[in-house]
Amino acid sequence: MKKIAIILLTLWAFTACNDQEETPASIAVDFSFSHVMDGNPLELESTTFTLPSGEQFIPRKFKYYISNITFKNNSQGTSYTVSDGYFLIDEAGKKNFSVEVPADEYDQLTFYVGVDKARNHSTDQVGDLDPSNDMAWNWNTGYKFLVLEGEWEYESNERQGLVVHIGNNDPESEQNFKAINIDLESAGKTLGTEAVVDLDFQAELNELFLDPHELVLHEMENTSIMGGEWAINIANNYQEGFFTLQ
Amino acid sequence: MKKGIIYRLLLLLCPHILLIGCLPDAGDIQGQSPEYFSPVVSSSLLQEDFPQPERNLMSKQGVLLGKTLFYDPALSANGKVDCASCHLPQLAFSDGLGLSDQGVSGKPLHRHSPALFNMAWHKGLFWDGGSNNLESLVFGPLTHPDEMAADLGEIIHYLRGDEKYPDLFKAAFETDTITSAFIGRALAQFVRTLISQDSRYDQWKRNEVLLYDQEIQGYQLYRQHCSSCHEEGLFTDLKYHNNGLDATYPDPHELEGLLLGRYRITFDDHDLGAYKTPSLRNIYLTAPYMHDGRFETLDEVLDHYEKGIQHNGSLAPQLEKGISLTNQQREDLLAFLATLTDYTFINNKAYQK
Numbered sequence: 001m002k003k004i005a006i007i008l009l010t011l012w013a014f015t016a017c018n019d020q021e022e023t024p025a026s027i028a029v030d031f032s033f034s035h036v037m038d039g040n041p042l043e044l045e046s047t048t049f050t051l052p053s054g055e056q057f058i059p060r061k062f063k064y065y066i067s068n069i070t071f072k073n074n075s076q077g078t079s080y081t082v083s084d085g086y087f088l089i090d091e092a093g094k095k096n097f098s099v100e101v102p103a104d105e106y107d108q109l110t111f112y113v114g115v116d117k118a119r120n121h122s123t124d125q126v127g128d129l130d131p132s133n134d135m136a137w138n139w140n141t142g143y144k145f146l147v148l149e150g151e152w153e154y155e156s157n158e159r160q161g162l163v164v165h166i167g168n169n170d171p172e173s174e175q176n177f178k179a180i181n182i183d184l185e186s187a188g189k190t191l192g193t194e195a196v197v198d199l200d201f202q203a204e205l206n207e208l209f210l211d212p213h214e215l216v217l218h219e220m221e222n223t224s225i226m227g228g229e230w231a232i233n234i235a236n237n238y239q240e241g242f243f244t245l246q
Numbered sequence: 247m248k249k250g251i252i253y254r255l256l257l258l259l260c261p262h263i264l265l266i267g268c269l270p271d272a273g274d275i276q277g278q279s280p281e282y283f284s285p286v287v288s289s290s291l292l293q294e295d296f297p298q299p300e301r302n303l304m305s306k307q308g309v310l311l312g313k314t315l316f317y318d319p320a321l322s323a324n325g326k327v328d329c330a331s332c333h334l335p336q337l338a339f340s341d342g343l344g345l346s347d348q349g350v351s352g353k354p355l356h357r358h359s360p361a362l363f364n365m366a367w368h369k370g371l372f373w374d375g376g377s378n379n380l381e382s383l384v385f386g387p388l389t390h391p392d393e394m395a396a397d398l399g400e401i402i403h404y405l406r407g408d409e410k411y412p413d414l415f416k417a418a419f420e421t422d423t424i425t426s427a428f429i430g431r432a433l434a435q436f437v438r439t440l441i442s443q444d445s446r447y448d449q450w451k452r453n454e455v456l457l458y459d460q461e462i463q464g465y466q467l468y469r470q471h472c473s474s475c476h477e478e479g480l481f482t483d484l485k486y487h488n489n490g491l492d493a494t495y496p497d498p499h500e501l502e503g504l505l506l507g508r509y510r511i512t513f514d515d516h517d518l519g520a521y522k523t524p525s526l527r528n529i530y531l532t533a534p535y536m537h538d539g540r541f542e543t544l545d546e547v548l549d550h551y552e553k554g555i556q557h558n559g560s561l562a563p564q565l566e567k568g569i570s571l572t573n574q575q576r577e578d579l580l581a582f583l584a585t586l587t588d589y590t591f592i593n594n595k596a597y598q599k
Binding site for chain 2: 121122123124125126130131132134136137138139140141221222224226227228
């Protein structure tokens with residue numbers, strides 16, 4: 001009798017121990033972002049790239065906010081949203097961050113480029129939403145969601161500036177605040193059993209200029225894009241095909 | 247409702263309600279926790295309470311820090327421009343210029359510097375209401391290349407290394423970390439203390455003085471012709487109207503919709519050419535007039551309302567027929583408007599450097 005009890009107890013302990021190994025209490029998810037143009041690593045200030053429409057382009061600044069990260073387990077119908085997670089990804093600065101999520105077998109990931117209306121309502125904030133990060137508008141309360149600046153040239157004309165500042169969730173909350181949906185399962189990245197997971201994203205800047213809206217700089221009246229139709233077009237461009245999980 | 251309770255609590259907690267006239271010197275505040283207060287509000291402002299955001303309640307120490315920052319030209323890129331360069335106390339914190347060129351770049355701005363008083367009650371800041379609160383607003387003038395052109399990172403570096411600021415921040419916010427959010431909060435606290443409520447009009451409303459007959463005639467004319475937008479109390483409805491300055495609104499790409507009025511913020515056709523109603527308080531001090539300072543004198547303003555209104559789809563309905571006044575009525579109205587000048591406010595040493 002006593003023997004059986006000991007065996008049972010041992011078995012139980014063993015199983016419990018196994019359980020702990022298989023399902024960590026939480027998962028540290030390390031996000032990292034790398035940027036390319038036409039497949040070549042993005043370099044600021046130094047390298048001349050060719051845009052899809054044929055212009056020569058020297059990028060000077062590229063940064064954007066990632067927020068509202070949600071992991072989903074579709075088979076269980078469960079999900080987890082990282083609260084207060086606003087991360088600035090800057091080609092000239094930090095390109096990674098880490099979040100802690102409760103353990104679950106997540107197969108879908110959604111994050112947004114930009115800042116939701118509730119947080120965008122005030123620029124009086126700290127963390128990556130600190131206005132000193134040079135992403136706050138100065139005439140409107142709120143943040144730029146994505147910034148690309150540089151100089152372009154076409155067929156031996158004079159160099160001109162390209163200024164893309166996108167960020168507006170008025171009057172409709174979804175206007176430039178775009179959800180990026182990632183199928184973790186099909187990328188072979190299902191979460192669940194490991195305590196640390198790396199998610200390495202690559203963003204192809206050509207996609208900002210293509211699909212569904214082709215941006216031809218030398219045909220534009222002005223290449224300072226801070227609102228209006230083109231800001232919406234570019235936001236639609238980065239929603240589709242811009243980020244890929246490596 | 248919730249706010250109201252908090253202010254009442256604050257009033258109870260403060261052993262003596264602070265009048266704005268008695269702010270401490272830097273030496274007095276070290277080692278104390280922030281002393282929160284709510285200013286006394288004159289009944290003539292017709293406001294029930296003094297609104298303050300819960301995350302940034304006003305303290306003596308916070309206001310002192312805000313005032314120090316307000317008058318510090320070291321916050322600007324060239325070390326020569328402070329907030330008071332465009333907001334002079336003697337002009338009710340306006341600047342007397344149409345489109346100021348007093349900023350770092352020397353280029354004229356696109357909008358007229360607004361006067362700063364009774365800002366606590368404003369729900370939208372800037373002429374088009376683009377900014378939602380004072381805490382967020384301050385980053386506009388601080389960082390705009392044609393205004394103070396500050397690099398917030400450099401400002402923070404300067405403030406951290408300064409001999410007085412770390413103590414001022416500690417006293418105001420009980421923090422050793424100086425961040426841009428605290429700069430915004432301190433400046434907002436100081437600006438909220440700029441309350442104009444002691445003009446002859448206010449004294450009259452409080453039964454402390456009498457107005458002359460002509461001024462009372464003018465008051466009746468104001469009630470009849472002006473008060474639907476310049477609501478009594480604050481003398482603004484804090485709303486946005488197209489008052490018929492222009493028939494059409496150009497939209498050059500580089501100005502980012504700047505000439506469209508509040509439409510730039512709301513994308514609502516009714517807001518085309520609409521700008522925030524300025525207060526009539528201190529109107530004799532805040533010339534020139536309109537969002538772009540296009541009218542030098544009050545007579546030009548009244549001329550505009552009489553025969554200059556441009557009609558289009560977003561024109562404020564109250565102005566469809568303009569405002570016609572006889573010469574005598576015009577003089578009476580101007581006499582009343584003069585009673586709104588608040589000399590106590592512009593001479594209040596607590597607001598000055």
